[in-house]
Amino acid sequence: MRGFLLIIFTLSLFGADSNKTKEYFHLLMQRQNPYLFDKKERLELKKAQIAAQVQREKAQLEYKKAVETAKIKKESIVQAKKLDVDKEKVAIAPRLEETKTKKSIFIYFFLFGTLTLILLYIIFKRYQAHKEKIALEKLRIEKEIHEKELAMREKELQAQMAAKLMDALANGKLTKEQEEQLVKILTGNTNLLEGKK
Incomplete structure (x- = not known):
């Protein structure tokens, strides 16, 4: 150029x-x-x-x-x-x-969204665990109440049975089998509710 x-x-x-x-x-x-x-x-x-x-x-x-x-x-x-x-x-x-x-x-x-989801998941799991704990505690309490009721019924039945057997003894119409039951009731070695189930 x-x-x-x-x-x-x-x-x-x-x-x-x-x-x-x-x-x-x-x-x-x-x-x-x-x-x-x-x-x-x-x-x-x-x-x-x-x-x-x-x-x-x-x-x-x-x-x-x-x-x-x-x-x-x-x-x-x-x-x-x-x-x-x-x-x-x-x-x-x-x-x-x-x-x-x-x-x-x-x-x-x-x-932020990821951390929020993780936090919500942790809260949900803790809530579920707490709910299960409450449900188990409720079941345990119900079982204890039921066992107490069964024990009270057992005692009532034993008392009724003992009264009947005493009446039969007083009347003199007690069989050998009834005598064994009376001894078991008095010693506390019998479970009358198990027999009725």
């Missing part, structure tokens, strides 16, 4: 001054012939040399100027791109922050 610009620039500079260049080369040719080359022509040659030098320096300055301009344009384009990228970053930053916030809120809610 630089070479192309240099060639175009040089051609444009030298294209305008092609007559002076021709004169310069013409004078150089005449210089080789010392008889034709006089003082006036030497001055012309000097002028042509100075003009050529000026044109060369002008061309170099123009080339440097073109290179610097291209460099500045390139840097300005790079800076513009950087600014565009920075603008995009600034525009995207709130969305990224919002996404991060939503993600962290989701994680917190998930953890």
Whole structure:
């Protein structure tokens, strides 16, 4: 790209001054012939040399100027791109922050929900264990009450049986079997309710 610009620039500079260049080369040719080359022509040659030098320096300055301009344009384009990228970053930053916030809120809610479920499960298990304990205690109390009632009935039956057997003994109508039952009742080795079941 630089070479192309240099060639175009040089051609444009030298294209305008092609007559002076021709004169310069013409004078150089005449210089080789010392008889034709006089003082006036030497001055012309000097002028042509100075003009050529000026044109060369002008061309170099123009080339440097073109290179610097291209460099500045390139840097300005790079800076513009950087600014565009920075603008995009600034525009995207709130969305990224919002996404991060939503993600962290989701994680917190998930953890909170999980911990709540675990806590509810533990409370439910403790409630069930407590309920079972109360039910077992109730059954134990009912069993004790039932056993007490059975013991009282047993005593009542023994008392009734003993009264009947005593009546039979008083009447003299006591059989051998009834005598054995009477002895068992008096010693407390009998369970009358078991026999009735």
